[in-house]
Amino acid sequence: xxxxxxxxxxxxxxxxxxxxxxxxxxxxxxxxxxxxxxxxxxxxxxxxxxxxxxxxxxxxxxxxxxxxxxxxxxxxxxxxxxxxxxxxxxxxxxxxxxxxxxxxxxxxxxxxxxxxxxxxxxxxxxxxxxxxxxxxxxxxxxxxxxxxxxxxxxxxxxxxxxxxxxxxxxxxxxxxxxxxxxxxxxxxxxxxxxxxxxxxxxxxxxxxxxxxxxxxxxxxxxxxxxxxxxxxxxxxxxxxxxxxxxxxxxxxxxxxxxxxxxxxxxxxxxxxxxxx
Amino acid sequence: xxxxxxxxxxxxxxxxxxxxxxxxxxxxxxxxxxxxxxxxxxxxxxxxxxxxxxxxxxxxxxxxxxxxxxxxxxxxxxxxxxxxxxxxxxxxxxxxxxxxxxxxxxxxxxxxxxxxxxxxxxxxxxxxxxxxxxxxxxxxxxxxxxxxxxxxxxxxxxxxxxxxxxxxxxxxxxxxxxxxxxxxxxxxxxxxxxxxxxxxxxxxxxxxxxxxxxxxxxxxxxxxxxxxxxxxxxxxxxxxxxxxxxxxxxxxxxxxxxxxxxxxxxxxxxx
Numbered sequence: 387x388x389x390x391x392x393x394x395x396x397x398x399x400x401x402x403x404x405x406x407x408x409x410x411x412x413x414x415x416x417x418x419x420x421x422x423x424x425x426x427x428x429x430x431x432x433x434x435x436x437x438x439x440x441x442x443x444x445x446x447x448x449x450x451x452x453x454x455x456x457x458x459x460x461x462x463x464x465x466x467x468x469x470x471x472x473x474x475x476x477x478x479x480x481x482x483x484x485x486x487x488x489x490x491x492x493x494x495x496x497x498x499x500x501x502x503x504x505x506x507x508x509x510x511x512x513x514x515x516x517x518x519x520x521x522x523x524x525x526x527x528x529x530x531x532x533x534x535x536x537x538x539x540x541x542x543x544x545x546x547x548x549x550x551x552x553x554x555x556x557x558x559x560x561x562x563x564x565x566x567x568x569x570x571x572x573x574x575x576x577x578x579x580x581x582x583x584x585x586x587x588x589x590x591x592x593x594x595x596x597x598x599x600x601x602x603x604x605x606x607x608x609x610x611x612x613x614x615x616x617x618x619x620x621x622x623x624x625x626x627x628x629x630x631x632x633x634x635x636x637x638x639x640x641x642x643x644x645x646x647x648x649x650x651x652x653x654x655x656x657x658x659x660x661x662x
Numbered sequence: 663x664x665x666x667x668x669x670x671x672x673x674x675x676x677x678x679x680x681x682x683x684x685x686x687x688x689x690x691x692x693x694x695x696x697x698x699x700x701x702x703x704x705x706x707x708x709x710x711x712x713x714x715x716x717x718x719x720x721x722x723x724x725x726x727x728x729x730x731x732x733x734x735x736x737x738x739x740x741x742x743x744x745x746x747x748x749x750x751x752x753x754x755x756x757x758x759x760x761x762x763x764x765x766x767x768x769x770x771x772x773x774x775x776x777x778x779x780x781x782x783x784x785x786x787x788x789x790x791x792x793x794x795x796x797x798x799x800x801x802x803x804x805x806x807x808x809x810x811x812x813x814x815x816x817x818x819x820x821x822x823x824x825x826x827x828x829x830x831x832x833x834x835x836x837x838x839x840x841x842x843x844x845x846x847x848x849x850x851x852x853x854x855x856x857x858x859x860x861x862x863x864x865x866x867x868x869x870x871x872x873x874x875x876x877x878x879x880x881x882x883x884x885x886x887x888x889x890x891x892x893x894x895x896x897x898x899x900x901x902x903x904x905x906x907x908x909x910x911x912x913x914x915x916x917x918x919x920x921x922x923x924x925x926x927x928x929x930x931x932x933x
Contacts, residue, residue, distance in 0.1 A: 395806075399842070406794030415792065425779075495787075499769055499788065500792075501761045502792075662741060
């Protein structure tokens with residue numbers, strides 16, 4: 387290492403240190419995450435689009451064309467695929483970074499040393515993941531609609547309900563993603579995919595409406611622990627309201643409750659991880 | 663002299679369960695040496711530490727592995743919650759006024775942990791933004807820091823492309839960009855070659871001459887001897903000795919800090 391001959395002081399000492407408003411620090415943290423997300427946009431789009439696109443092509447286009455699905459299945463599938471994309475995009479943007487940051491690289495250190503409460507660093511992670519989940523839904527919806535062609539019962543006439551569900555769904559998914567991210571260690575990532583993500587996807591009522599489980603009552607109630615169920619049903623209520631779905635108020639209540647519960651648990655655990 | 667740091671009966675106990683959860687295995691401030699393994703009993707990292715570091719002082723913390731040096735820095739930088747006792751840094755309580763403390767300190771960790779999603783320049787600019795430094799001012803400061811630390815030509819490189827020594831210099835730049843009053847360095851010259859180490863010493867001397875309080879842990883006795891106004895020897899979470907390097911060396915027959923370290927801690931510095 388050679389010190390330059392430039393004789394400017396290396397760094398002066400601020401005195402006094404005026405307090406920085408928490409909102410300003412929060413925006414700076416968010417702008418860092420947006421910068422990283424913008425740089426990774428092509429990868430984000432590929433990982434967001436690929437799985438739902440393949441599902442839509444096979445289950446929403448090929449199988450109906452072959453006559454293997456009943457008329458109306460596309461109306462059940464489209465909101466479910468959208469729900470899945472939103473959940474996975476939100477979780478991917480927060481869970482894995484948290485696992486590696488806390489369990490391996492300690493890269494989050496500079497943000498934990500920022501003059502802001504550590505809980506707000508966690509909330510910022512949730513807000514960033516929400517934005518990514520909402521962007522994923524906004525990208526996948528027109529794409530899925532394009533591949534499937536006209537979907538019986540699909541409507542855009544419930545925009546306020548759609549916005550409410552998308553925002554609540556993104557909040558619940560992001561808070562859940564943060565919770566998982568601060569709960570597991572890098573060695574448990576494989577376990578996370580096989581024991582958390584995969585069952586969530588298949589028992590999240592993404593590929594079938596919840597009312598379809600009337601035929602297996604115990605399963606119908608067991609899946610209620612899965613946040614994806616309410617996201618799928620909420621998007622059905624907003625986009626294909628003629629399909630059987632849970633009551634809208636019950637969906638909103640469940641997503642609100644889950645968001646609060648996941649956020650609370652994630653903040654408690656985040657604080658434990660952040661403060662040694 | 664005004665104290666920059668005051669700790670009173672500072673105690674940190676890692677509970678027995680800490681070793682079994684995912685939180686323990688890679689925390690910067692709770693190193694493996696201080697955290698009990700799965701099923702082990704609780705570990706007392708700090709027994710009851712009373713320290714006063716004066717404003718403008720270059721203060722050294724020495725001690726064997728697992729002595730509690732890193733935990734002490736962790737508590738003083740608000741990254742580890744103490745179990746008992748109190749600590750004030752730059753006039754603020756590290757638990758109740760942690761946000762105020764963080765605003766006034768800069769921290770260089772033992773292992774460089776730059777934000778690998780950003781390049782070197784962005785690491786500095788965003789870190790400054792977290793401290794409310796306007797972008798144009800942050801840019802000016804980053805230019806000076808990178809130039810003075812000899813990594814101006816690496817500004818736009820991804821941090822993964824920087825060598826260990828260059829990453830360490832980036833960590834120093836990051837710790838300084840918000841102009842802290844107190845600088846904490848945890849074994850800053852580990853892994854650096856002699857040239858890099860000498861250059862870092864020059865930088866630290868300059869930062870000290872400006873009147874900045876510096877707290878540094880080290881295993882390298884010549885480093886403590888060369889730079890520090892006073893040195894605290896701690897082991898098993900207790901303060902064993904605290905004095906100027908000259909007075910500590912005077913207590914040994916051969917006048918060496920290394921001998922003092924071994925005789926008082928019963929272990930070698932590289933143990």
